[in-house]
Amino acid sequence: MEVLQTCYDPCCKERAVSVVELGLIQGVKVADNGHDVRVELLLTSGWCPFSTHLLQMIDQNVRAIEGVGEVDTEIVWNTVWTPERMSDSARQKLTLPMAQLLPLRQRRLEREAKEAQASQSSVS
Numbered sequence: 001m002e003v004l005q006t007c008y009d010p011c012c013k014e015r016a017v018s019v020v021e022l023g024l025i026q027g028v029k030v031a032d033n034g035h036d037v038r039v040e041l042l043l044t045s046g047w048c049p050f051s052t053h054l055l056q057m058i059d060q061n062v063r064a065i066e067g068v069g070e071v072d073t074e075i076v077w078n079t080v081w082t083p084e085r086m087s088d089s090a091r092q093k094l095t096l097p098m099a100q101l102l103p104l105r106q107r108r109l110e111r112e113a114k115e116a117q118a119s120q121s122s123v124s
Contacts (some may be wrong), residue, residue, distance in 0.1 A: 001028050003061045005091055010050045014104045017094045019054065026076045035069035039120070042081040051075060096108025 003023055005018045012022060019025055019041070026040035041057055043051055053074050062071045086094075 001062065003065055004028070004058065006052070007057050007061055008062070009044070010053060012094065014095065014108055017090045017093050018059070021033065021087045021090035023087070026079055033069070035067060037068055037071050039071070039073045040076045041073060042076055042079055046083050
C-alpha cells in the first residue's frame with residue numbers, strides 16, 4: 001500500500017526512510033469484503049521503544065484511505081528482521097556522509113529545543 005510509504009520509524013524519519021523501505025512490512029492483506037485490512041509489521045528489535053507509535057501511525061494512515069473499514073495492525077514475532085530486508089534506497093539514505101548528516105542533526109536539535117521551550121511556557 002502506497003500509504004505505508006508515508007509511515008516512518010522515528011529513528012529514521014530525518015533520513016526519510018519509510019517502514020516499507022526498512023523492510024518492516026511483512027505483509028498487507030485485504031479481506032474478502034474489500035474493506036478490512038491487516039498489516040503485519042516486523043520490528044528491528046523486540047525492545048523497540050517506538051512499537052506503539054508505529055502501530056498507531058500505520059493504523060491511522062491506513063484508516064484514512066477512503067473505503068477502508070477495520071484495520072488490524074499486528075507485530076509479527078515469528079520472523080526476525082535483518083538488514084537484508086532494507087531496500088537499496090534505504091541503505092543509501094542510512095549511510096549518508098557525516099557532512100550531510102550533521103545539518104539534519106542540527107535541525108532536529110533546534111526543533112526539539114523549541115518544542116521544549118514551548119512546553120515549559122505552557123506549564124508556567
